[in-house]
Amino acid sequence: xxxxxxxxxxxxxxxxxxxxxxxxxxxxxxxxxxxxxxxxxxxxxxxxxxxxxxxxxxxxxxxxxxxxxxxxxxxxxxxxxxxxxxxxxxxxxxxxxxxxxxxxxxxxxxxxxxxxxxxxxxxxxxxxxxxxxxxxxxxxxxxxxxxxxxxxxxxxxxxxxxxxxxxxxxxxxxxxxxxxxxxxxxxxxxxxxxxxxxxxxxxxxxxxxxxxxxxxxxxxxxxx
Amino acid sequence: xxxxxxxxxxxxxxxxxxxxxxxxxxxxxxxxxxxxxxxxxxxxxxxxxxxxxxxxxxxxxxxxxxxxxxxxxxxxxxxxxxxxxxxxxxxxxxxxxxxxxxxxxxxxxxxxxxxxxxxxxxxxxxxxxxxxxxxxxxxxxxxxxxxxxxxxxxxxxxxxxxxxxxxxxxxxxxxxxxxxxxxxxxxxxxxxxxxxxxxxxxxxxxxxxxxxxxxxxxxxxxxxxxxxxxxxxxxxxxxxxxxxxxxxxxxxxxxxxxxxxxxxxxxxxxxxxxxxxxxxxxxxxxxxxxxxxxxxxxxxxxxxxxxxxxxxxxxxxxxxx
Numbered sequence: 001x002x003x004x005x006x007x008x009x010x011x012x013x014x015x016x017x018x019x020x021x022x023x024x025x026x027x028x029x030x031x032x033x034x035x036x037x038x039x040x041x042x043x044x045x046x047x048x049x050x051x052x053x054x055x056x057x058x059x060x061x062x063x064x065x066x067x068x069x070x071x072x073x074x075x076x077x078x079x080x081x082x083x084x085x086x087x088x089x090x091x092x093x094x095x096x097x098x099x100x101x102x103x104x105x106x107x108x109x110x111x112x113x114x115x116x117x118x119x120x121x122x123x124x125x126x127x128x129x130x131x132x133x134x135x136x137x138x139x140x141x142x143x144x145x146x147x148x149x150x151x152x153x154x155x156x157x158x159x160x161x162x163x164x165x166x167x168x169x170x171x172x173x174x175x176x177x178x179x180x181x182x183x184x185x186x187x188x189x190x191x192x193x194x195x196x197x198x199x200x201x202x203x204x205x206x207x208x209x210x211x212x213x214x215x216x217x218x219x220x221x222x223x224x
Numbered sequence: 225x226x227x228x229x230x231x232x233x234x235x236x237x238x239x240x241x242x243x244x245x246x247x248x249x250x251x252x253x254x255x256x257x258x259x260x261x262x263x264x265x266x267x268x269x270x271x272x273x274x275x276x277x278x279x280x281x282x283x284x285x286x287x288x289x290x291x292x293x294x295x296x297x298x299x300x301x302x303x304x305x306x307x308x309x310x311x312x313x314x315x316x317x318x319x320x321x322x323x324x325x326x327x328x329x330x331x332x333x334x335x336x337x338x339x340x341x342x343x344x345x346x347x348x349x350x351x352x353x354x355x356x357x358x359x360x361x362x363x364x365x366x367x368x369x370x371x372x373x374x375x376x377x378x379x380x381x382x383x384x385x386x387x388x389x390x391x392x393x394x395x396x397x398x399x400x401x402x403x404x405x406x407x408x409x410x411x412x413x414x415x416x417x418x419x420x421x422x423x424x425x426x427x428x429x430x431x432x433x434x435x436x437x438x439x440x441x442x443x444x445x446x447x448x449x450x451x452x453x454x455x456x457x458x459x460x461x462x463x464x465x466x467x468x469x470x471x472x473x474x475x476x477x478x479x480x481x482x483x484x485x486x487x488x489x490x491x492x493x494x495x496x497x498x499x500x501x502x503x504x505x506x507x508x509x510x511x512x513x514x515x516x517x518x519x520x521x522x523x524x525x526x527x528x529x530x531x532x533x534x535x536x537x538x539x540x541x542x543x544x545x
Contacts, residue, residue, distance in 0.1 A: 070456070095457055134429075200446070201439035
């Protein structure tokens, strides 16, 4: 196009052809970009900048909840004396505030049992959210099992999967004792070896390579 | 804007500015000669009332002409409305229009439902029961929207099946198939997000299951389900989010894509059913002579492919596609 080297070569070899193709208007010797090209690139860049200024905040606004962790929440569910080792007591507490009954969830609470290899003097709170797709499971006293009504998932007394489609044991809630009351805190998930990990959604495996295939989300709390 | 061949337009719908003057000698009055009726009987003087009546009769056409002079839409509209369709076009070809009609019903009833619905976690359920039990005709409008959503999903699948089994997705209509698949996905998105809005037990748990199914995708799944819920648990913002997606985001995309879908239908023409044989052109064209040795199928495709590129709505050319 407007290259010095080409100009010299053209003058020697094909001067007529060189003259037939005139320089663009406003051309001056040695320029690397035409005036028109400069303005094209500049206006497109400005337009792109303006579009990004609108789109990026909007997308960030919609995506931000992924990276936001709510306030840690503890709720008393009853005096220590209410709970025993060999069966569960059903409690209802608020997991999500501001949406009334829809924000409440059910947990099954008992004292920890040394027979099951658990640390003594603690409390175990098993979430009723099925690890398959999130339906509410029920503890069946007679069988000593948790049973899901939706797709037939069955868990043993500790919440380990013993049948049906669930991919991991039932989730648990952190527990502590304050002023003689058992309090339930954030949710966490467990591996098949009952090791606590950060909370996963139902349907997601835990432990081993699954910790990378289903990465922990910033919106969840670290396990105890 | 595509250039459509202009079919013969009935004189009645042509506004005055576009009406061509009669050719000399062909009907009308011969040049330089008084009209024949003048010879036999002189014209009666028209009364003032008759003149007004005549002007009144012309008024709608004049108004139409005024708009069309500025919009220049009549060429496009006649090209679209009087376009040729291939032989063998049958009732299966109405499934697309039926889906469009179902969408229009959904859009209309949805707008009126929004006048009474409250997208709040604590009030959504009560607003729906208020619509169903107290608002006049509320149960009907809500029912049309609720059952109409299933009708639309069924129709869109039937339309897709028609397109598939008639081979109507083939060249040059692949892009329209792709747009149609996107429309199918958007329709499913509408069905999914709309299901939560009544916020009763059924919709609540169904949405939880649906979101958790999204979450089982490896690597991105957990973030996707957090995005859908706007947090780690289904909450108040989940409902507003689904409402916004259901009301604003997806309908806009659907309307835009339906426009593109229908533009391509008109631009490319429709296909004949597979059992209708392609007609050979009566006058041998250079292309058909070149391809005379090849087998008929390839020949047909070549001829029709060229025809489609050249004149978008030529009916007989699309026979074999």
